[in-house]
Amino acid sequence: MALVSIEMNKHGVARATLNRPDVHNAINDLLIRELTDCVHMLGRHANVRAIILTGAGKSFSAGADLAYMQRAADQGEDENRADAMNIARLFNELSTCPKPVVALVNGAALGGGTGIVACCDIAIAHPAAVFGLTEVRLGIIPATISPYVVAKIGQAQARRYMLTGERFSADEARRIGLVHEVSDDLEGMAKTIVDALCLGGPEAIAETKRLIADVADQPVTPDLTAMTADRIAARRASSEAREGMSAFLDKRKPGWTE
Numbered sequence: 001m002a003l004v005s006i007e008m009n010k011h012g013v014a015r016a017t018l019n020r021p022d023v024h025n026a027i028n029d030l031l032i033r034e035l036t037d038c039v040h041m042l043g044r045h046a047n048v049r050a051i052i053l054t055g056a057g058k059s060f061s062a063g064a065d066l067a068y069m070q071r072a073a074d075q076g077e078d079e080n081r082a083d084a085m086n087i088a089r090l091f092n093e094l095s096t097c098p099k100p101v102v103a104l105v106n107g108a109a110l111g112g113g114t115g116i117v118a119c120c121d122i123a124i125a126h127p128a129a130v131f132g133l134t135e136v137r138l139g140i141i142p143a144t145i146s147p148y149v150v151a152k153i154g155q156a157q158a159r160r161y162m163l164t165g166e167r168f169s170a171d172e173a174r175r176i177g178l179v180h181e182v183s184d185d186l187e188g189m190a191k192t193i194v195d196a197l198c199l200g201g202p203e204a205i206a207e208t209k210r211l212i213a214d215v216a217d218q219p220v221t222p223d224l225t226a227m228t229a230d231r232i233a234a235r236r237a238s239s240e241a242r243e244g245m246s247a248f249l250d251k252r253k254p255g256w257t258e
């Protein structure tokens with residue numbers, strides 16, 4: 001059985017569901033491989049406009065599968081490192097996916113589960129969802145998720161939650177910027193977000209995501225300023241932009257919304 005099930009609707013909204021509910025969607029080597037391949041494939045699929053990522057059963061994800069982590073530690077040094085690179089690649093694939101990724105946090109998102117949420121562009125949590133960077137309580141460290149978690153919640157919150165391993169609520173996750181919305185109507189809120197995403201030009205959205213990553217935390221140097229000018233110059237000359245601007249001026253909907 002697939003550890004990540006994929007469905008796609010006629011509007012190009014793909015839903016990837018982590019599917020190991022008996023262990024709260026804990027992330028093992030097989031799930032890492034399937035989720036990496038799934039995000040890579042959906043991210044490059046011409047018909048996909050947005051990806052929703054959620055969990056089957058009670059939880060979103062209980063993070064790294066601790067039985068698998070133990071096995072990985074018992075491997076030789078090279079295998080141990082190669083295996084760790086696979087999980088690091090998964091988080092990078094999620095974070096750099098050209099399509100917008102929306103996390104629907106249906107329940108507990110702990111350790112790597114919180115990490116996955118941090119890698120997504122937009123996160124919506126159920127009020128009962130619980131979060132936590134619990135790694136230190138297991139004697140491990142939140143290494144591969146750290147770039148994405150620190151970027152999302154900042155050093156001040158990372159210093160607290162990564163060092164204490166405290167669990168925190170959906171409201172607290174919202175307060176610290178890990179999630180954007182807390183709602184007991186996850187599907188309704190997802191629809192609001194996805195409908196908004198489908199109004200944007202698909203290429204413009206992919207380019208904007210890359211732009212955010214490229215300017216984040218960068219000093220505004222002459223090179224950076226020139227880079228931003230290059231990006232809009234290239235984009236406004238594209239056929240998608242020509243269509244978007246003409247549609248506005250002609251008072252009609254752009255082709256990509258049909």
Ligand code: COA
Nearest residue numbers: 022023024026062063064065066067108110111112134135
């Ligand atoms: N890795 C491996 N197995 C896990 C797991 C994980 N991260 N999280 C849960 N499981 C397993 C449990 O061992 C248990 O297995 P069993 O049925 O063979 O005993 C099963 O999933 C059910 O878990 P349980 O703890 O009984 O369910 P719960 O509803 O009481 O609590 C959680 C669910 C997710 C809150 C709880 O399991 C938990 O805190 N998990 C650890 C989360 C964590 O710290 N992850 C960080 C890893 S870096």
